[in-house]
Amino acid sequence: MDFSLTSEQRELQRIAGDFAVKELSGIAGDIEATNSPLPRRFVKRLAEMGYLGVNLDPAYGGHGLGHLEAVLVLEAVARVSPGVAFPIFESCFGPVLAIQHFANEALKKRIIPQVVAGDMIVAVTMSEPDAGSALTDLTTRGRIEGDSVVINGQKRWCSGSGHSDAYVVYCRLSDAPGAKGIGAVLVEKDAPGLTFGPQEELMGFRGVPSADMFFDNVTVPAENIIVPAGGFKKLMEAFDLERCGNSTMSLALASAALDDALAYVQERKQFGKPLIDFQAVQMKIAEMAMKVEASRLLIYRAVTNASAGLPSIADSSIAKCFANEMTREVCGAAIQIMGGYGYSKAFPAERRFRDSWGWGIAGGSIDIQKINIASTLVGRRFDQRR
Structure with a gap:
């Protein structure tokens, strides 16, 4: 058991910290003042530095390092502001990992390289007005019709809602009760029938958008299913x-x-x-x-x-x-x-x-x-x- 970081890990940490202070400190103040998400040009800079794919598979454009290296980078950047580090959080620790571990190969190849390149931000939406800690009470439903999934329902407290390009949507994919009926589907922002409520004004988390999401017969290909019913x-x-x-x-x-x-x-x-x-x-x-x-x-x-x-x-x-x-x-x-x-x-x-x-x-x-x-x-x- 070794509690010391390697020289490579220390250097990764140092470079990430220096980069964040020099290039992101100024925009962090603007994010706090305006409650606006990190501008896309800075997301691209995070991608250029390799920070959006630290622990993702090289087969999809990632760098193949470990979760510890991703933690080192995230901490170094988030010391400036969680708002400027949020794209790293979403790509290295959030829904993109679910896609990498469980989605079909076609979906992985379509989504993950775009995330690593800074061309796409993916968020996860789980909670609902009546389902938070009791997540198995969720009622948003994805009805499978042939080669499509038709989604209806409402989501709440989605970090990135209205700003992210795609969403990993937890929903009910069968009539089985409780967790047995729940799976997850990828829905892209421009899907017809997907709309967003007004942005929440929160005590903190400025620069991390949050809003209700409404699904009105949102139809996506069945290949967008990441985890089928029973995969909770x-x-x-x-x-x-x-x-x-x-x-x-x-x-x-x-x-x-x-x-x-x-x-x-x-x-x-x-x-x-x-x-x-x-x-x-x-x-x-x-x-x-x-x-x-x-x-x-x-x-x-x-x-x-x-x-x-x-x-x-x-x-x-x-x-x-x-x-x-x-x-x-x-x-x-x-x-x-x-x-x-x-x-x-x-x-x-x-x-x-x-x-x-x-x-x-x-x-x-x-x-x-x-x-x-x-x-x-x-x-x-x-x-x-x-």
């Missing part, structure tokens, strides 16, 4: 890697907050000496650092154990749950340490605090992760309905 377990296995991306976004926020707070307490003087010379501040900084490092190791463990496959539900849920709680605590502590400068919109601390709360809601809430963890400990799933 497969979809959740792919979602375990999404949890690791979510965890990494949380880590990036906390890590950047810690660095800013550490710099501040060494520069800011009160009562004639730097803040860091006060023992109470030393304790707080040390607590923040311990939480950040513990989170980083849990994420590294989850993706390293997964190797080139998908992480276990135990590893990914523990990593996500800890990171989601940790980032709220660390980003909050940074504001307290920095006082008015932390609370001011002129500085990034308050934005990180708002963003930090979102990751513990997105991708399966903190409490749901704890249920997953308990389930793996006792070796059985819990029936929440009885």
Whole structure:
């Protein structure tokens, strides 16, 4: 067991961090101010740097590195802003992995190279007005008619809705009850019958569009089926890697907050000496650092154990749950340490605090992760309905 990154991994991390600071810091401020997604020219730059295919198969244009390398890149870029890193999150940890693992070869060859090249952004849409944590209650239905799938229903809380070029849509593909009837279909943005509601105004996550999606007899080829009815377990296995991306976004926020707070307490003087010379501040900084490092190791463990496959539900849920709680605590502590400068919109601390709360809601809430963890400990799933 080696806890050290290789020289190649450290260099990958350094280059990604330098690139993000030099080329994305300016646009990050615009994204926050206007709540607009990362402009496509910057998505193309991410593609040119190779960051949209870090852990994707070279057969489809990816670079064939491991999930750990993808984590290193995502954290380095997301330290500037989750908004500028979101295309990396979607390509390396989100729905594209489900396509790579489970879709037919024709769909893989049509979609993944476009994502890697920065010509397509793919989002996943799962939740509905009456189906969030209880995802098996979803009612959006895909009716198979010959060589087509006809989809009707409504989706909610889709990150990227209205902006992304295609969507992995979780829907009911048979009349079988519960999870047995659920699968996933790729629907492209210009499909007739697909419309979007107004953009949500969220507490954080600015630059990551979210809106309701309405499917009115949306018809797509049957070859767009990624996972047929009965494949819900497969979809959740792919979602375990999404949890690791979510965890990494949380880590990036906390890590950047810690660095800013550490710099501040060494520069800011009160009562004639730097803040860091006060023992109470030393304790707080040390607590923040311990939480950040513990989170980083849990994420590294989850993706390293997964190797080139998908992480276990135990590893990914523990990593996500800890990171989601940790980032709220660390980003909050940074504001307290920095006082008015932390609370001011002129500085990034308050934005990180708002963003930090979102990751513990997105991708399966903190409490749901704890249920997953308990389930793996006792070796059985819990029936929440009885």
